[in-house]
Amino acid sequence: MRFAFTDQQLEFRDAVRQVLTKECTTADVRAAFEDPGTPSGRWAALADMGIIGMTVPENLGGLGLSLIDVVPLVEEAGRVALPEPLGLTVGVAAPLLTACVSGDDADASARARTWLERIAGGDAAAAIGTHAGPDVPVAGAAGANLLLMTAIGPEGPVVHAVAGTDVSITPVSTLDPTRRLASVAWQPGTDTVVASAPLSPALLERTAQRAAVITAAELLGLAEAMIDMTAAYAKERQQFGKPIGSFQAIKHLLAGAQVVLEFARPTVYGAAWALDHDEADAGRSASVAKAYASEAALEAARVSLQVHGAIGYTWECDLQLFLKRSWALAEAWGSASDHRALVLESLLAVR
């Protein structure tokens, strides 16, 4: 039994932190807020480090790593409010395509390989629409060059990998513009199929669970960033002749948020490990993680805004970048209460 990252995983995380600290400042995120299409060198920098391809099998140019390796890096992405879909591409799209490679249909398998090679080359940013009905907007659709979608065939859902150039999108206005939500119109064709036999519902379910855990990891980073910047503000901001952080009410607000975050963290790591090892309770673990991380981020957001006061309510204050992402991701891939319902259902199923 060992519940900790390896030294290698920590070194990778530290390296990513270093790059993101430089390449993704709040000014950069702000620029993406103003125009989500703003070109940046961030994706290329991550690709150069091998991050974008880290879960692509080694024979396709990747590093063949697992979700547990991705999670600490996505946490870092959350800490800087990275606008790009790092987690969904690396933690969800690549594993799904990898599962498609082993299918019987050589054409479909080859297509999945090609996309995986593009991901490994840093050349594809993915949006995951596998669970979206025809009218449900897909996050990241407006910027993605790879969209993973499902079409219901006669035997069940079939997965398609569609190029960004082959879909027509209708953007949806959201509070955080970097979410790039859009409705996607596309034509399922034989040339986009990556799994010609219908994928098992279990694999699609697993995809949603991976997305939940990846989103949870991002929420951990966001929560930590908000608590940190708020604690820093509380040390500096003076009222009644002393820093507001010396008032017990402020301390206890922040301490409460910190406690939730502390306990959310291992649930996310545990869920990533469980998914990697196909544990019997992996789905439930994923739900625990997403519910906990959503609550942690919502509480950190609430407390941070309250401690900042009116300043936190301004466009100028960087806090807004983290608040908006948190509010969006807390609901994405299942809200806290959605996942609590799943947890209870799963507990009752084994009784």
Added chain:
Amino acid sequence: MRFAFTDQQLEFRDAVRQVLTKECTTADVRAAFEDPGTPSGRWAALADMGIIGMTVPENLGGLGLSLIDVVPLVEEAGRVALPEPLGLTVGVAAPLLTACVSGDDADASARARTWLERIAGGDAAAAIGTHAGPDVPVAGAAGANLLLMTAIGPEGPVVHAVAGTDVSITPVSTLDPTRRLASVAWQPGTDTVVASAPLSPALLERTAQRAAVITAAELLGLAEAMIDMTAAYAKERQQFGKPIGSFQAIKHLLAGAQVVLEFARPTVYGAAWALDHDEADAGRSASVAKAYASEAALEAARVSLQVHGAIGYTWECDLQLFLKRSWALAEAWGSASDHRALVLESLLAVR
């Protein structure tokens, strides 16, 4: 539109407060905790003031008053943790019997009158078992000399008024011994019927609503008493060289409880008025009141125990008397979540 008590109602309340302050000290309540059968002059003192018979029609020796007149007095009963079933006798049993008087069956009507006269004479303390199934214990059954019970006849529920001497009781151990909960075994006979034609389900429902509002009023008093004694303790208890009440954490705990209590109060008064006037939304108002008052008392209990610290956890500390009653009454006649469900159901019904 006028949402306030009359001067008369307030004078009545003040008079009751004066009597209870003298006749129902915490030492008296403690004696009742040690032995719930301890004789006391409290009931007689209240009867002498006309309180016990206040809702009995004037022609039967009472004052012919309404629920809204009873509520502030029951609040006072809660403030001193009165062990006797004042609210249920005056606010629930007497109105139910009064409704029975106007029935067609002269014998049943006469029986209801006789009981009402006994209540007016201060000679009957009631327990309400109309909603209890055969195995469900009834609060106050162990001390009551009047038990209102229902038996299901061929046409529906029929109400019986049974003398305490005619039932066989099996006490149930509860945390607050003055609750005197017991399972009641009794034999429906023609000589106990007070409403020979089955009472309308609406009237029984109304009885439960009255009980909910009466219990809510008692919870208001309990919550106020706990907050008051805790604020007093926080002013006196010193730690770190100053009264603990000067720490913001303690202030905010108590302030939070006080705010809930402040907003619970008018919901109880509004519900009593609505029941008195058979308003269309009276049942919903009763549920709002009980849900709010339950939450107010539970929050006051939680905060009071927390602020008292270990002392509050002792038998010696008077707080326990109020805590235990609060925990019991918060669940009695429907918990907060039971009533919230009823509220939503009623809101949806009119949509």
Added chain:
Amino acid sequence: MDAPMDLHGTPTQEAFRAEARAWLEAHAPAPRSLPSLDTASGFEAHRAWEAEMAADRWSVVSWPEEYGGRGVGILEWLIFEEEYWKLQAPLRVSQNGIFLLAPTLFEFGTDEQKSRFLPPMAAATEIWCQGWSEPDAGSDLAGIRSRARRSETEGGWVLTGQKTWASRGAFAEWCFGLFRTDPEAERHKGLTYFLIDMATPGVTVRPIPQIDGETGFAELFFEEVFVPDHLVLGEVGKGWNVAMATAGSERGLSLRSPARYTEAANRLVDLYAERFTGDPDRTRRSADAVAAAWMDAEAYRLNTLWTATRVLEGGAVGPEASANKIHWSQTDLAIHRAALDLLGPTAEFHGDGIDAPWLDGYLFALAGPIYAGTNEIQRNVVAERMLGLPRA
């Protein structure tokens, strides 16, 4: 007081309700049909709507007729608000004037001040913003540093300093605020309450873009701004008492009318009912939160009636105003949080979409525990003044 409790309106009150409803139904803009009042065009659209109300004497019903009102009481004002919010009529662009300044003017203003300022306030031809907070005086309001220097020669005061978080300050014609007239006096003392024409030379306005990108509030810079003596409200040096007297007695009652939350709570139940039809299992999970939020609004309505009756019968509103502030701000959050939970993945929609107003409302609700005195400060007041706990 021997009249029995009665939660029904009198025939006169119900007639007033019917009249108000009829007028509003005929005139009120459709829900969300005006642009946001935190934009320049929305500000003017809202001003036009209030001018329309004023023309038929519906903008400030509880004011005396001479100032543009109908001279009705506080209960009638609550009735009017109920009808107003039922139709989801627009937010009041003149709220700072009519709800915050006006009660103070009625209590402390000279006859000249009242005649000069109340009618255009009622007509929305002059819109007011508030100049309380400063960069270093937020929760610690008594830490105000903006100062006013006496000019005997000119017969007035010369104001210098900076105010911030002035809602609608980017567009308002007038500002009311506290300035330090006695630099030697400590904290609460030596402050004076001024009425300031924003067109006076030396006033500079810097709009502050809000979290949603709109310019809801502004910073105000005062550089040697002359304010004549007749624009001092109340006594010189007593500004704190002037500001706080009204905060204590009226503000708790009139700042946020219960009808606003009742309306939002009812919309929440509608949303629940609508979603329930589509997905009963998922929706059922939100039932407790929806009911609790609705009840919070209902308790606020009843508590306001309770307080209004007390005030009508000569009572005062003391520290309960702080309990009130805590309650309505929490209620607003509870309503909107429950709504977003019901919406789930569409909760993040913004702009003109059908679900978007809940997110806007949530953003606004999140500010509730902050403005008008943070809830932390209000809890101190409740603990110290209602429960007698010692100051730190």
Added chain:
Amino acid sequence: MDAPMDLHGTPTQEAFRAEARAWLEAHAPAPRSLPSLDTASGFEAHRAWEAEMAADRWSVVSWPEEYGGRGVGILEWLIFEEEYWKLQAPLRVSQNGIFLLAPTLFEFGTDEQKSRFLPPMAAATEIWCQGWSEPDAGSDLAGIRSRARRSETEGGWVLTGQKTWASRGAFAEWCFGLFRTDPEAERHKGLTYFLIDMATPGVTVRPIPQIDGETGFAELFFEEVFVPDHLVLGEVGKGWNVAMATAGSERGLSLRSPARYTEAANRLVDLYAERFTGDPDRTRRSADAVAAAWMDAEAYRLNTLWTATRVLEGGAVGPEASANKIHWSQTDLAIHRAALDLLGPTAEFHGDGIDAPWLDGYLFALAGPIYAGTNEIQRNVVAERMLGLPRA
């Protein structure tokens, strides 16, 4: 550390689990079959059970074999606890000794002290109570006034003062506590950690009846109680550091094992399932609270594994121990509050009834945010030491 993450037990660990389970299944008393350990007879019944465990070396598995343990690590201890709680085996009457004093003895005790005290502690022949709090030193623990006067002639110390809230103090044989050996030193300084035989002349015990009528704790009065030098733990005058070093490094991990909450959380789900069959509509309302409480226990389990791994790999437990305390006490309350909500009208049942244990558990849970340092104090620690906020 290059071993990959692995939440499965090693074959050795699973063999240990199987052995523990087999022994416990053969020996553990049925759930709730022993009288309460806060009564005289229950105390002895629990002592007998622990003696039985000790006889087969199951009472303190993580201690070295020479002191009665099995020399296994902290992960194995957690495994043992899982098996122990799964069977709802009795609360540990020697918990103050084995969980609070023992880690300190291991760190600061002399070889003689360890040999003298650990074996009878493991065997439950000597049961310890804690002498920290005083009537005026609760949250303000550094305000301790009980003092110890030096007696050079006798080679020891003479203790005078009063301690309170000593759990099981009414029955315990030994007490560990802090006394002021330097009356001039301020607050945290000048305190010394003593091991006190309760049979020493001058020790008087006054049992304190608890809220439920049982004598769970006691006041201890010390009048000129002689304690020889060899019963000082750690350095004279360093008692605060001795006490706190362990509180920081071990207490957060060993005071409340996660298995206890996992067991209660699973019983809560059982209760839900059972009630759901009878009344799905009513029960469904509690679903969110039941799931949330279960998840709190699950998060506590995972966090403990996380911390245990860090400790095993040379890390230390700092202020996270305070976060831990806040979390487990809230978890316990959440579990029991949800259960009482499910029970509804039978929630108030007490004594031997089938539903009664939930109320007992609630009473115990309510004490959680108070003992072992109130949660208010713990939140100060989290804010100051994890987030660096300034002291008041």
